[in-house]
Amino acid sequence: MTTPGRGLHGRVLDTLGPEITGGGYPPGSVLRTDELAQRFDVSRSVMREAVRVLESMHLVESRRRVGVTVRAESEWNVYDPQVIRWRLAGADRPRQLRSLTVLRSAIEPVAAGLAARHATPEQCAELTERALGMVAHSRGHKLEGYLLHDVAFHRVILEASGNEMFARLGDVVAEVLAGRTHHDVMFEDPDPAAVTLHVRVAEAVRARDAARAEELTREITVGALQELDILAP
Amino acid sequence: MTTPGRGLHGRVLDTLGPEITGGGYPPGSVLRTDELAQRFDVSRSVMREAVRVLESMHLVESRRRVGVTVRAESEWNVYDPQVIRWRLAGADRPRQLRSLTVLRSAIEPVAAGLAARHATPEQCAELTERALGMVAHSRGHKLEGYLLHDVAFHRVILEASGNEMFARLGDVVAEVLAGRTHHDVMFEDPDPAAVTLHVRVAEAVRARDAARAEELTREITVGALQELDILAP
DNA sequence: AACCCATAAGGTACGACTAATTCAAGAGGT
DNA sequence: ACCTCTTGAATTAGTCGTACCTTATGGGTT
Numbered sequence: 465m466t467t468p469g470r471g472l473h474g475r476v477l478d479t480l481g482p483e484i485t486g487g488g489y490p491p492g493s494v495l496r497t498d499e500l501a502q503r504f505d506v507s508r509s510v511m512r513e514a515v516r517v518l519e520s521m522h523l524v525e526s527r528r529r530v531g532v533t534v535r536a537e538s539e540w541n542v543y544d545p546q547v548i549r550w551r552l553a554g555a556d557r558p559r560q561l562r563s564l565t566v567l568r569s570a571i572e573p574v575a576a577g578l579a580a581r582h583a584t585p586e587q588c589a590e591l592t593e594r595a596l597g598m599v600a601h602s603r604g605h606k607l608e609g610y611l612l613h614d615v616a617f618h619r620v621i622l623e624a625s626g627n628e629m630f631a632r633l634g635d636v637v638a639e640v641l642a643g644r645t646h647h648d649v650m651f652e653d654p655d656p657a658a659v660t661l662h663v664r665v666a667e668a669v670r671a672r673d674a675a676r677a678e679e680l681t682r683e684i685t686v687g688a689l690q691e692l693d694i695l696a697p
Numbered sequence: 698m699t700t701p702g703r704g705l706h707g708r709v710l711d712t713l714g715p716e717i718t719g720g721g722y723p724p725g726s727v728l729r730t731d732e733l734a735q736r737f738d739v740s741r742s743v744m745r746e747a748v749r750v751l752e753s754m755h756l757v758e759s760r761r762r763v764g765v766t767v768r769a770e771s772e773w774n775v776y777d778p779q780v781i782r783w784r785l786a787g788a789d790r791p792r793q794l795r796s797l798t799v800l801r802s803a804i805e806p807v808a809a810g811l812a813a814r815h816a817t818p819e820q821c822a823e824l825t826e827r828a829l830g831m832v833a834h835s836r837g838h839k840l841e842g843y844l845l846h847d848v849a850f851h852r853v854i855l856e857a858s859g860n861e862m863f864a865r866l867g868d869v870v871a872e873v874l875a876g877r878t879h880h881d882v883m884f885e886d887p888d889p890a891a892v893t894l895h896v897r898v899a900e901a902v903r904a905r906d907a908a909r910a911e912e913l914t915r916e917i918t919v920g921a922l923q924e925l926d927i928l929a930p
Numbered sequence: 931a932a933c934c935c936a937t938a939a940g941g942t943a944c945g946a947c948t949a950a951t952t953c954a955a956g957a958g959g960t
Numbered sequence: 961a962c963c964t965c966t967t968g969a970a971t972t973a974g975t976c977g978t979a980c981c982t983t984a985t986g987g988g989t990t
Contacts, residue, residue: 471974473749497940507976509742512940516706516746517753520779529939529984542865543776546753567862570807574799629800632775704941730973740943745973761973762951933990941982948975953968960963 473513476504477546480514484523484534485547486554491536495524500532521547545635552639557647562692564640569685571630572621572637577678579624580669587624588670591617595666602659610654611645617662621681624669644691658687706746709737710779713747717756717767718780719787724769728757733765754780778868785872790880795925797873802918804863805854805870810911812857813902820857821903824850828899835892843887844878850895854914857902877924891920 480500483489501511515532518524521541524532541547551560583591597613618641619634661684668677713733716722734744748765751757754774759765774780784793816824830846851874852867894917901910 473974508940509745509977510975512742513746513749515940516749520750520753520777526940527984528941528982529937531939538861538864541777542861544753544774563860563862566807566811566860567804570863571800571803574803578799627796627799628771628775629796630803631771706941742944743942748973759973760951761949762953762971764972931990933988935988936986938985939983941980943980944978946976948973950971950973952971954970955966955968957966958964960961 472506472510473517476500476506476511476514477517480504481518481523481546482550482553484518485540485550487537487556489534491534493534494531495534496531497526523547548636548639552643557643561640561643562694564636565685565688565692566694567633568637568640569682569689571633572618572685573678573682575622575625575627575630576665576669576681577674578626578630579621580672580674580677582626583624583669587620588666590620591624591666591669592663594620595663598654598659598662602656603653605653607645607654611641614662615641617666621665621669644688655687658684661687705739705743706750709733709739709744709747710750713737714751714756714779715783715786717751718773718783720770720789722767724767726767727764728767729764730759756780781869781872785876790876794873794876795927797869798918798921798925799927800866801870801873802915802922804866805851805918806911806915808855808858808860808863809898809902809914810907811859811863812854813905813907813910815859816857816902820853821899823853824857824899824902825896827853828896831887831892831895835889836886838886840878840887844874847895848874850899854898854902877921888920891917894920 489495497508497511497515500515501508504511515524515526518532519526521544522535522539523541524534526532542551548560548564551557554560579587594613594617598610598617601607601609601613615638618637622634622637623631625631661680665677665680665684668680722728730741730744730748733748734741737744748757748759751765752759754777755768755772756774757765757767775784781793781797784790787793812820827846827850831843831850834840834842834846848871851870855867855870856864858864894913898910898913898917901913
């Protein structure tokens with residue numbers, strides 16, 4: 465997604481990373497660097513670099529005289545974009561999308577509220593532009609065009625919040641939205657109510673109405689939760 | 698904090714990481730692997746492993762014939778616990794604490810609401826235990842004991858939410874709370890109102906009252922925002 | 931039970947070679 | 961004279977292989 469073949473160690477990670485995040489090795493499993501190097505037909509230096517990266521993601525732990533042991537899932541750096549991508553590509557993709565959608569539902573309303581206070585005129589403009597783009601692509605099976613504007617819309621909201629922690633979730637939201645469009649729910653055209661909500665959020669931000677922007681965004685994310693049968697009674 | 702001296706490459710990262718996250722090199726700055734190896738008096742192999750780790754955190758980008766270029770702050774993996782620690786140890790620690798406190802204010806209320814539905818009896822018990830511990834240490838300059846229970850309380854909330862993305866923010870919250878106690882605000886004893894709120898959150902979770910748990914936690918985080926003069930009018 | 935040592939892993943260092951990419955000099959055309 | 965394209969040299973990361981060091985483990989000895 466980001467950088468396909470950035471060297472041999474990257475190539476190794478492309479297959480070893482998903483294997484680990486996919487649960488291919490139970491926690492505590494021990495891998496030997498030399499064996500891995502042999503398996504991937506690379507030198508020990510390259511293999512060591514790959515292991516270092518996995519170690520920095522807390523996927524594995526390297527100890528002398530023992531080897532490279534796979535850590536429990538609860539220790540992984542699940543916010544690492546690479547780890548997120550690997551997990552979304554794996555078997556428990558549905559569970560991932562649920563986790564991330566719940567995360568969205570917590571973050572985005574607050575981000576929208578902040579955006580209403582901090583958005584620049586340019587950001588306000590792009591927001592309405594994207595909302596209108598969503599309207600324009602909401603009928604007639606133009607799902608790809610719709611997705612494009614949807615992703616951009618939420619990205620602007622997160623960036624306009626002025627909080628860098630929120631802003632950095634843009635990629636995550638993009639993955640979730642793309643996942644919804646391509647693999648899971650979303651049958652025909654998108655829900656007209658959701659489209660309208662986006663337009664109203666753009667208006668609220670433009671009007672500097674933080675409370676309304678927050679509440680409207682909350683409605684959007686509640687809709688996303690419902691799509692995945694995550695109840696909030 | 699986690700693993701002090703896990704090899705030479707770790708030792709290098711302990712000084713090079715903070716230098717980069719601390720803004721020691723403007724974005725686009727170019728480092729040469731050989732020079733760095735010379736500077737830290739390590740072999741090129743070790744230096745390369747360190748660079749790989751920095752690269753996996755998106756702090757730098759390594760390109761042939763160019764060198765190791767420092768990326769813009771907006772590209773860093775700011776959710777990486779290591780990066781968070783480095784930044785909190787740096788000069789713009791206050792800005793970090795603000796970002797993270799805003800993040801808390803978005804996450805924790807939702808997490809508390811979920812905890813009210815998913816917490817096990819054991820988690821409910823620990824929650825009340827920790828709340829009572831906070832009460833017990835809320836007077837008489839027992840700040841360290843108070844912090845201990847405060848951190849544990851919020852950690853349980855995040856874990857009891859059942860959402861792994863929330864659960865993995867436990868360390869971040871711990872850093873923020875510790876930062877508040879040790880360096881910044883918090884003069885004498887903690888705010889009695891905040892202590893009471895924690896007790897009431899524990900009760901709400903125990904009573905399975907999600908809406909109340911969420912609202913009470915929101916009051917806690919609003920208090921944290923106000924301490925840092927982050928207004929929410 | 932305490933101790934010690936053989937051993938099996940990762941950790942480090944070094945040197946040689948490869949490969950890609952930038953940059954500049956020069957050829958050629960306009 | 962100016963611009964463009966080509967070409968080639970220089971530079972830096974990438975890869976490999978080997979030799980050796982360090983440490984934890986586990987079994988054997990006292």
